[in-house]
Amino acid sequence: MVKPLVSGKFVALSGGVGGAKLVRGLADCLAPSQLTVVANTADDFDYWGLRICPDLDSITYALADLNDEQRGWGLRDESWVTLEAMRRLDDQQWFQLGDRDLASHLFRTQALRAGQSLTAVTRQLAQRLGSATRLLPMTEQHVATRVFTDIGELEFQQYFVREQCRPAVERVEFAGIDQAELNPEAIAALADPALRGIIICPSNPFLSIDPILSLRGCREAIAEAGVPVVAVSPIISGRAVKGPAAKMMRELNIPSRAAAVASYYGELLDGFIIDEHDNEQCSEIVRMGVECRAAQSMMSDLNTKVQLAAATLSLIEELA
Amino acid sequence: MVKPLVSGKFVALSGGVGGAKLVRGLADCLAPSQLTVVANTADDFDYWGLRICPDLDSITYALADLNDEQRGWGLRDESWVTLEAMRRLDDQQWFQLGDRDLASHLFRTQALRAGQSLTAVTRQLAQRLGSATRLLPMTEQHVATRVFTDIGELEFQQYFVREQCRPAVERVEFAGIDQAELNPEAIAALADPALRGIIICPSNPFLSIDPILSLRGCREAIAEAGVPVVAVSPIISGRAVKGPAAKMMRELNIPSRAAAVASYYGELLDGFIIDEHDNEQCSEIVRMGVECRAAQSMMSDLNTKVQLAAATLSLIEELA
Numbered sequence: 001m002v003k004p005l006v007s008g009k010f011v012a013l014s015g016g017v018g019g020a021k022l023v024r025g026l027a028d029c030l031a032p033s034q035l036t037v038v039a040n041t042a043d044d045f046d047y048w049g050l051r052i053c054p055d056l057d058s059i060t061y062a063l064a065d066l067n068d069e070q071r072g073w074g075l076r077d078e079s080w081v082t083l084e085a086m087r088r089l090d091d092q093q094w095f096q097l098g099d100r101d102l103a104s105h106l107f108r109t110q111a112l113r114a115g116q117s118l119t120a121v122t123r124q125l126a127q128r129l130g131s132a133t134r135l136l137p138m139t140e141q142h143v144a145t146r147v148f149t150d151i152g153e154l155e156f157q158q159y160f161v162r163e164q165c166r167p168a169v170e171r172v173e174f175a176g177i178d179q180a181e182l183n184p185e186a187i188a189a190l191a192d193p194a195l196r197g198i199i200i201c202p203s204n205p206f207l208s209i210d211p212i213l214s215l216r217g218c219r220e221a222i223a224e225a226g227v228p229v230v231a232v233s234p235i236i237s238g239r240a241v242k243g244p245a246a247k248m249m250r251e252l253n254i255p256s257r258a259a260a261v262a263s264y265y266g267e268l269l270d271g272f273i274i275d276e277h278d279n280e281q282c283s284e285i286v287r288m289g290v291e292c293r294a295a296q297s298m299m300s301d302l303n304t305k306v307q308l309a310a311a312t313l314s315l316i317e318e319l320a
Numbered sequence: 321m322v323k324p325l326v327s328g329k330f331v332a333l334s335g336g337v338g339g340a341k342l343v344r345g346l347a348d349c350l351a352p353s354q355l356t357v358v359a360n361t362a363d364d365f366d367y368w369g370l371r372i373c374p375d376l377d378s379i380t381y382a383l384a385d386l387n388d389e390q391r392g393w394g395l396r397d398e399s400w401v402t403l404e405a406m407r408r409l410d411d412q413q414w415f416q417l418g419d420r421d422l423a424s425h426l427f428r429t430q431a432l433r434a435g436q437s438l439t440a441v442t443r444q445l446a447q448r449l450g451s452a453t454r455l456l457p458m459t460e461q462h463v464a465t466r467v468f469t470d471i472g473e474l475e476f477q478q479y480f481v482r483e484q485c486r487p488a489v490e491r492v493e494f495a496g497i498d499q500a501e502l503n504p505e506a507i508a509a510l511a512d513p514a515l516r517g518i519i520i521c522p523s524n525p526f527l528s529i530d531p532i533l534s535l536r537g538c539r540e541a542i543a544e545a546g547v548p549v550v551a552v553s554p555i556i557s558g559r560a561v562k563g564p565a566a567k568m569m570r571e572l573n574i575p576s577r578a579a580a581v582a583s584y585y586g587e588l589l590d591g592f593i594i595d596e597h598d599n600e601q602c603s604e605i606v607r608m609g610v611e612c613r614a615a616q617s618m619m620s621d622l623n624t625k626v627q628l629a630a631a632t633l634s635l636i637e638e639l640a
Contacts, residue, residue, distance in 0.1 A: 048426045048427075048430060049426060049429050049430035049433055050339070050426075056598035079399065079401050079419070081401060081420055082402065082419045082420070082422045082423050082426070083417035083421075085420040085422070085424075086423045086425030086426065086427065087419075088423070088448060088449070089423055089424070089427045089444075089445065089448045089449075090427065090448075099399070099401035099402045099405070099419050100401055100402070100404075100405040102402045102405070102422070103402050103405030103406045103408070103409055104409070105403070105408045106368045106370075106406065107406065107410065108370060109369050110368060113369055115525045124409075125409065128408060129408070129409075130412075132370075139381050253323075
């Protein structure tokens, strides 16, 4: 635990892997009491009869330093014995659940069936795996991303995993979003007088951040917080580090550029962090009324995660 | 597949491990179309939110030659990665589920939730794991063994696994038995004109066979079948090969002898197979009006399983 770089509290909105990396960096810059992470749950789905929450788990595993950096998802030292046995029973296995990871899904599913909230289960999983950072599902209600593509309507994981993001995306819908509201603990965190800033992690704007922002009460709570909102670009040199963000942008007729992400978030933003390779886009972003800083944003190890987190917190301080 | 030793059809009533060994032997003596196995399901329970059917699985694994003979239960080449991960999440793990075994429970639980019958799921599991023998759960209804002991009332697996059969048994009840009826496919098998005999496997009479016999319609169907009923003693030299049968007999003031098992089954039986070490009890059993044969009944390998199965089928032929 390094000494907190800044005082006050922060809320980070995050999707899975990319967002989880910045969250891991933030956890080194801030004391546990300073950070609340609100994670997308619109990717959640049922598989093998279990509730799978990919983004919550990616963040939990990253915070507990249990994630597999090489593979890019899931747990380190993972094995696949149950998956192999499932293949013998049913060869239509399109999603990979590892043996260690499986425990999280079994634990969560059982607790949810027993009537616990996803917020409570997520807290228990984090605590028992060794993370002290507060991580919240964006909502307790069921929201499901549906991707409308050139091959038809797909559930998120069908698009993302089974079809490996190959279909061209025409639009995205979040089923259930009208009945869902931002997690009350997230609302409270945004209303905390000690709040100093809101960070939008380098996650897919359409698939990971939009669900959170689309929740009833979310944009209002962010506006009322009256603190700087800083996003970190998930696009570096016109490409997504991981996932389909850049491809989706082209399919949605948005240039796959960092500046286009800033433009997409629009008036929500006070600041934007772009990669140093995209430095030339800064002036364009500033013209949108958004402060812009370039940083080394490829998070390949803990050091680069912490540095990018520190740069993000610095921009928030500047904007205060 | 060896040539069938006998013609006609047979129904075997079985519990888990001990019964599964004889069933494996029977499967070598008979063609798949000749044998129907009816398994106790009163030990079934939910763990990790999954439906666990220990006796059905023991028989399925034994028939598919996937069972672990050394350990005495579960699958060969098993690993325990998920269990270890679950221990990190919740240290109160008193039941052991292996990674390969887990696939069966996941597959079954999902199918049952989707509305499939336990009979249908059991058939699919057997087929996909490579067993052609027809294996039926004794009933589609929920029956749960409750063991009343000197430390109070226990659910079966609490008694059997968590307490390792240490408490003294006062009596046993099968919750739900009055609302449960023998599997219609088992009723049909017992009513089949080609039926030549009924085999009661060397399973615990109180915990494994009594639930089956207590089902509505079971004793009637056996009586109406009008074929020889032969039981194989689970007691050898006064001891159970595995499990608490002998200990329970003493606690229930029944001598822990093979002859006492024959006496317990009473008028149901036409024939009884005892171990050659208990040969001197044969005349006593014959005086009960039950034919008795001694055989090598310790089933330590496939050969001894097949020989005991053949001895059982021979006694049925003699009694016909």
